[in-house]
Amino acid sequence: MPPVFAHGALRLYLLALLESGPKHGYELIKALGDRFGGTYSPSAGTIYPRLGKLEEEGLVATETEGRRTKYFVTEAGLAELNRRRQELADVEDNISASVRRLADNLREDIRSNMRGLKADLAATAEAARSTATTATFQSRTAAFSPEGHRILKEAELLVQSFRDDIRVELRQHSASHPLNPVTLETVRAVLDQARISIRNSLRS
Numbered sequence: 001m002p003p004v005f006a007h008g009a010l011r012l013y014l015l016a017l018l019e020s021g022p023k024h025g026y027e028l029i030k031a032l033g034d035r036f037g038g039t040y041s042p043s044a045g046t047i048y049p050r051l052g053k054l055e056e057e058g059l060v061a062t063e064t065e066g067r068r069t070k071y072f073v074t075e076a077g078l079a080e081l082n083r084r085r086q087e088l089a090d091v092e093d094n095i096s097a098s099v100r101r102l103a104d105n106l107r108e109d110i111r112s113n114m115r116g117l118k119a120d121l122a123a124t125a126e127a128a129r130s131t132a133t134t135a136t137f138q139s140r141t142a143a144f145s146p147e148g149h150r151i152l153k154e155a156e157l158l159v160q161s162f163r164d165d166i167r168v169e170l171r172q173h174s175a176s177h178p179l180n181p182v183t184l185e186t187v188r189a190v191l192d193q194a195r196i197s198i199r200n201s202l203r204s
Helices: 009-019 025-035 044-056 075-083 085-133 136-141 146-176 181-203
Strands: 060-065 068-073
Touching (some): 009 044, 009 085, 025 044, 025 068, 085 181
Antiparallel strands (some): 060 068
16 A cells, blocks of 8 residues: 655644644644544654654754643744645645545455455354254244243343443543544444344344
8 A cells, every 4th residue: 555645744744733733742643543534543653753853853842741742833843834835735635635545445345344244144144044944833832931031031131242342342442542434334334234134034
């Protein structure tokens, strides 16, 4: 995959992000992730060395707040931005193209994974239908029996447990990192396919 930023473009974009006001390193990482719609998020190892280089060149200055360092653009940094406004506009255009490219790649990955998941679920559903066919009479006569009631309760508990576990994981993750559209699409696609497979098994 081509690099997200061309050589030197990221440091220029960091200056542009700081033009709107001082930011911590984490805020810059988050701002970049938001700009890419969750399809790309730079690592601390990518951002901080570039901030350090910008500081060495006098384009960025820092101030300390407790254990955190806040970065802000200097007059020299603003002058650099003003000299390179057209280049910055080209960086924005490239970011938009990168977002589309990354989103296309992620959608294709999801489609590929979903094709494999659908095949697995279809095979499981077919096996379940074959087993159910040989026990149709027993299942119907046991619908209101203690065993039938036990199976219903166990199925309901499985659904509830799955729901609770996933909700906890989603909330824990979103507390430190915003959920991206790919996660949402994956949840939607997997649940839709699971719903179809379960309904098919109920009708068998």
